[in-house]
Amino acid sequence: MATAAAAKIIAARVVNKALVLAVAAAHLPHQAPMVVVVRRWLIVTQEFFSGIINQAPSDCVGKNFYTRDGFINAVNSYSDLGKRGSVDESKREIAAFFAHATHETGYFCFIEEDEATRETACRPSTDYPCNPDKKYYGRGPFQITWNYNYGPAGKSIGLDLLNSPETVASDAAVAFKTAIWYWVGNVRSVLSQGFGATTRAINGAKECDGQNSAAVQARAALYKSYCSQFNVDPGTNLSC
Structure with missing residues (x-):
């Protein structure tokens, strides 16, 4: 039986292989560029999701509500979250989304x-x-x-x-869909400016420009942690 660590390595190799195949196809004669479709279930594994929610106190109502399946169902039926750009860009977007969701709900404690x-x-x-x-x-x-x-x-x-x-x-699933709706309409457009810009888009009036530096740094720390788990560089401009 494969260990959790081995499974994580295999998933990462599958995602990276998709990018390699897309790049190779783009250089074949008379071939249209291949669109990279990043499978969110390969990035947001049960191990990753459990690693977040297990940090919430045992009496949190959210522990019996938020699930990985709920997230996957939401993105598969509603959104292209984490499917734009390169594999690394997809990983950074999903890391940013979960960093803010984790911060807003206390590791998925609050519904x-x-x-x-x-x-x-x-x-x-x-x-x-x-x-x-x-x-x-x-x-x-x-x-x-x-x-x-x-x-x-x-x-x-x-x-x-x-x-x-x-x-x-x-x-x-509906809960995650509302979060994705807000993300796509209000946050995604500033992703290229760095994680700090996403914090400004979500709660800038109360946290950025010295309003609540501790909250800004807490969000950034979560983002860097998730990027590390996804084996992707977090980029620059992490604060606001």
């Missing part, structure tokens, strides 16, 4: 915002009017908040989250 700080989180909106019986406080890996986020996120993934925001806290 919903702390009860003491929960608010209705409703602002007047013609396009995404609030249901007066619902609250739009933080839920999921990125703690999506406000009706003007629940509305378009739900529309994007094919659900009416304005009238059922609690679905984000009851279905792991």
Whole structure:
């Protein structure tokens, strides 16, 4: 039986082999360039996911909610997260996504915002009017908040989250889809500027430019750790 370490090495070789084959194909005569399709399950292994969630306290509700299968189901049915650019670029994007998700949820401990700080989180909106019986406080890996986020996120993934925001806290795949929706629409475009730019895009007003240096460094430390696990250089500009 292969050990976990051996399995990790085999997975890394498969991912890297895909890149080698794509480069080789691009140089063959009369051949169109091959598109590299990075299999997210080869990057986000069960070992990687468990390594995150196992750091959460045993009594965390998120330990029985967030799963690797939930993440894989979300990206396979909804998004091209981690499928653009080179293999290394894919690894860095996934490392960045998980660094922020880990930080926001305390190693996937929290599903919903702390009860003491929960608010209705409703602002007047013609396009995404609030249901007066619902609250739009933080839920999921990125703690999506406000009706003007629940509305378009739900529309994007094919659900009416304005009238059922609690679905984000009851279905792991939906929870990950909302986080991916936010990532693709608000964060992905700054990836080329370095990890620090992604922190600014997610919570810059409260953390960047000296607002909360400890949080900025905590996010960066997670990102560097995950890049190391994926055997990829984290790049520069890690702070904001």
